[in-house]
Amino acid sequence: MNTLKHTWHHLRRSPFQSMLAILVTSVSFFILAVFLILSVGMSSVLQYFETKPEITLFLKDGLDRVAVENVQKDLSAYPNIKEVKFISKEKALSIYKEQNKDNPLLTEMVTASILPASFEVSVTDPKVLETIYQNFSTKKDLVSDIIYQKNFINNIINWTNNIRIFGIIAVITLTVISFFEIITIIGMKITNRKEEIKISRLLGASKFYVKKPFILEGIFYGISGAALGNILATIIALNLKTRLNTFFNPIIFIQPNISFYFLIFFSEILVGICIGYFSSTVGVKRHIKF
Amino acid sequence: MKIEFINVNKNYGLINALTDISFVVNQGEFVLITGPSGTGKTSLLKLLLHQIKPSSGQILIDDVDISTLPKKQIDQLRVKIGVIFQDFQLITDKTVEENIALNLDIAAYPENKIPARIDEVLSQVNLKNRRHSFPGQLSGGELQRVALARALSNQPDLILADEPTGNLDIENSWLLLKLLKDINSNFGTTIIMTTHNQDIINSLDYPKILLRDGKIENINNEKIIKVKRSKKI
Numbered sequence: 001m002n003t004l005k006h007t008w009h010h011l012r013r014s015p016f017q018s019m020l021a022i023l024v025t026s027v028s029f030f031i032l033a034v035f036l037i038l039s040v041g042m043s044s045v046l047q048y049f050e051t052k053p054e055i056t057l058f059l060k061d062g063l064d065r066v067a068v069e070n071v072q073k074d075l076s077a078y079p080n081i082k083e084v085k086f087i088s089k090e091k092a093l094s095i096y097k098e099q100n101k102d103n104p105l106l107t108e109m110v111t112a113s114i115l116p117a118s119f120e121v122s123v124t125d126p127k128v129l130e131t132i133y134q135n136f137s138t139k140k141d142l143v144s145d146i147i148y149q150k151n152f153i154n155n156i157i158n159w160t161n162n163i164r165i166f167g168i169i170a171v172i173t174l175t176v177i178s179f180f181e182i183i184t185i186i187g188m189k190i191t192n193r194k195e196e197i198k199i200s201r202l203l204g205a206s207k208f209y210v211k212k213p214f215i216l217e218g219i220f221y222g223i224s225g226a227a228l229g230n231i232l233a234t235i236i237a238l239n240l241k242t243r244l245n246t247f248f249n250p251i252i253f254i255q256p257n258i259s260f261y262f263l264i265f266f267s268e269i270l271v272g273i274c275i276g277y278f279s280s281t282v283g284v285k286r287h288i289k290f
Numbered sequence: 291m292k293i294e295f296i297n298v299n300k301n302y303g304l305i306n307a308l309t310d311i312s313f314v315v316n317q318g319e320f321v322l323i324t325g326p327s328g329t330g331k332t333s334l335l336k337l338l339l340h341q342i343k344p345s346s347g348q349i350l351i352d353d354v355d356i357s358t359l360p361k362k363q364i365d366q367l368r369v370k371i372g373v374i375f376q377d378f379q380l381i382t383d384k385t386v387e388e389n390i391a392l393n394l395d396i397a398a399y400p401e402n403k404i405p406a407r408i409d410e411v412l413s414q415v416n417l418k419n420r421r422h423s424f425p426g427q428l429s430g431g432e433l434q435r436v437a438l439a440r441a442l443s444n445q446p447d448l449i450l451a452d453e454p455t456g457n458l459d460i461e462n463s464w465l466l467l468k469l470l471k472d473i474n475s476n477f478g479t480t481i482i483m484t485t486h487n488q489d490i491i492n493s494l495d496y497p498k499i500l501l502r503d504g505k506i507e508n509i510n511n512e513k514i515i516k517v518k519r520s521k522k523i
Contacts, residue, residue, distance in 0.1 A: 002395070002401065009384075009388075013383055195381070195382075196381045196384075199379050199380075199381060200392065200396065201368075202339060202341070202368065202373060202379070203368065203369070203373070203392070203393050203396050203440075204365050204366065204367070204368030204369035204370075204371075204396050204397065205365065205396045206362065206365045207361075209396065
């Protein structure tokens, strides 16, 4: 009879305690997996907007050609400028019509004269956007309005950070709960098997011999909980993949490559082994003292 | 396995459980420790198993003072000792087979030979048909034979039997004694058995150490006494 058989024997003899340990651990790992998948999705959203930094300056009506060219020269002179694109009133009208082609009511009353001409500026370093915004905000004679993604990006950053903070707090809390849950269950199992441990020690079993099955049991809870929680989260994520990725198009919110899920799976298994090992070791140290 | 007690005392607080115990049991001997209940017979066996430590004196096993042994070697020593308890001490949720296998596993018996060895010892105690039974399904006599089979399984050098007939009827008591006698004569295993059953004491022609109030009142064997005296010198 080897250690694995002893461990299996312990699991079989008190299945409800074992199931409780696996269930509590799996909830922690489910939340961890969901948090990781969401976190990567939010990072993709953030990355998408951060790599497409733009500012749009709407020009005052009635500016002559020289004034418009001077604005263009000024904008091009800023560092880290990728592109300065002029959108004439006519171009603005065609864009507007294209965007609202399914709604003729919105297009039939609009003419090029009521839409402002504008400059769309894209940059390689988003920091310059703030400088452009500050400088052109004061030039009221040239610029009527400025649309800058600053608030939008800040919102995404806040959302991402909040999800991360909430995720980290939830994972730490649930990990601590799983840790103490395993310690308690291992303690209960040791108490149940006190007689067996005492007899084994009298027969010459070393302390490690009697501790080993309980430590393996803790590791088993860690692995099972991690696998169960992770598989559940992966199934849900893959089921929602098409819907969420269509919603966030062109951003890939839910990763489609299976290697991403394997990476999370094996990382969680590793964490599960560590939690199972350390919690059962603490449980065993507390309860086996003879 | 040679056992030697040299002026061993054991106190539990102010209570003297054993006082100035000295004797020698040589390899292959069958020795009875007798005396009324509460005279320290079980304490004496617990000292041998190093379950408790002597307050003073020395206990030598094969000329090695066991109080000097590190913990790991104490475990190895216990593997060489088969123990039979009055209350059997079998693991209730393991089958007969699993109880014996546990002892063999602890003794690092080759795993592939364990089933055959279990067969062998169960045949010796005539319990082959009870291999898959749980202790709760066995009678007192059967339980004690399982305990004996477990003790025998890893071919120990010494068997300690603590009141092994205490919970058995007359018939099963004699059956168990016959098995112990056979093991002693066939395999040369040293056996130390405690008992307060006067019928058993009178029927067995083995060295007997009579304990009373934690002291040796009488040893009916010249060899044991002689060694004791020579150690005292």
